Amino acid sequence: MAKLNTRPNITAPDQFYAELIRTHEGLTDEESEALNARLILLLANHIGDAEVLTEALAAAREV
């Protein structure tokens, strides 16, 4: 049984997306890459569940 939720789950998708892009505003490509890494680690910690994280890593790589 897959534990990773891939059904729509973000309450206001357009708002979230705009915020995500805005967070990168004014950064160089390297700075953006570093920000993304920090963001992934923060979200991963929030999720915590090892199975979900493993599935997410695989999904991101395989898609």
Place this chain on the structure above:
Amino acid sequence: MPDRTDRLYPYARHPDQDAASPRRHPVTVVGGGPVGLATALDLGLRGVPVLLLDDQEGVGEGSRAICFAKRTLEIADRYGAAAPMLDKGVVWNLGKVFHEDRKVFEFNLLPEDGHRFPAFINLQQFHVERFLVDRIRTAQAEGAPIDLRGGNRVTQIDRQPDHTTLTVTTPDGPCEIETDWLVACDGASSPIRRMMGLDFDGRVFQDNFLIADITMTADFPTERWFWFEPSHRAGASTLLHRQPDGVWRVDFQIGWDIDRTEELREENVRRRLTAMLGPDVGYDLVWTSVYTFQCRRMTRFRHDRVIFAGDSAHQVSPFGARGANSGIQDADNLGWKLAMVIREEAPDTLLDSYDEERRHAADENILNSTRSTDFITPKSRVSHTFRNAVLRLAGRYDFARPLVNSGRLSVPCTYDGLSLTGADDLPGGPARTRPGSACPDAPLGDGYLLDRLRDGFTLLTIDAGAPDTLADGITIRRLALSAADDPTGALAARYLGQAASAVYLIRPDQHVVYRAATYDDTAVRRALRRTTCREDT
């Protein structure tokens, strides 16, 4: 193809031009685009004498709006102009999204049942304008005091405390006209806004779009196709959309540093089209143009006795079809308010609510179309990476599809928490009909709810008692409905929710003012006064 430059309202000399001193008009609307035409109809059908001046003599040249939303059709229906639009328009529900030629996914707008009008129709703007002019003609014949003058260009304005003097240039030379109220519907480059030295700030998107309207013999389905980064490279993104008369709109995103004249040379346009359609598809060019897009608005839409509506007040990028559609909502919002002020049924502060509500709507439209534009034309490497990640994931996972943004199609704005919006006293009432929202349609036996919400204020009661009319400076008519009028259950779902009964106070533009479970005379009167700015009387 119809002749787009039909002289629907040719210049004719008017006695005003020979008057010894300038004639005074209650309202003058400048600009015969969709918004000016709608404003003149709205006022004229309410019996307010309205003068409409346009510098052209017929519908606009060229190809602009093609997508008209349900709310526009509902408003046009209130004017008696929607039937020909619906007849002529193309209805579409299926959209397909491609990335690098792969289909990422398709969506069905799955329109909700129980509305007279579809979510959208595709129809060329010049057809819409022509139908509005046709309706002005029949309204005039029925006695509506609309005076439409072509070949009349406003070239100067002189604002006085109680009126504005216009200098109008005509083929017979200039003449002066006085007007109590001036509604400027003179488009995005509004000469009136410039004459008044008013700002119009916002964002220019550093991209050009090549628009080609073509006729094809090939049998393409009636769907909206959107390509991100197609391999034919004819555009960084490309949109294909069907219009009536066998015409297709193709919209290529072609970048910022381009040579306009070069791009518009037929062989160059054809190179892009053939790359996209393949060598075997025959087509004819109907119209081509290059546009840049901006999202901006005026700081204020009302300047005392001069009111701005449509593109003169706000401009959006076309993704989401919010330009003409929101301009028609401006007309819908302004008509009843200006009519009440002119009849002295309400103080002129009521017009400040036009400013407040429509600025709120413009901000919502600008926000949505800016987000779409940012998704379609990412401006940094990281946003490009995210955009393509969304597209890639959307091919496989449902969650990413709501993030794909090739335009969020225009829906009416809800005036949540604004000055005219009253209380929500209906526990369990549906969110979509809360005070401030535009009434959704619903079938009623042999007609539709919106047919019954015309002209004035309405007190809609569903299984609730109330007086049949209510006079409070102005008269409110009651529309008494019950479960028996609701064959499909749509009325209950849209207006009752968990409630057993409901009382709605509804504005002449079909927006909800206030609602409650049962009739409360004091509360209804309070809401009515608030929504007509007569709270102190």
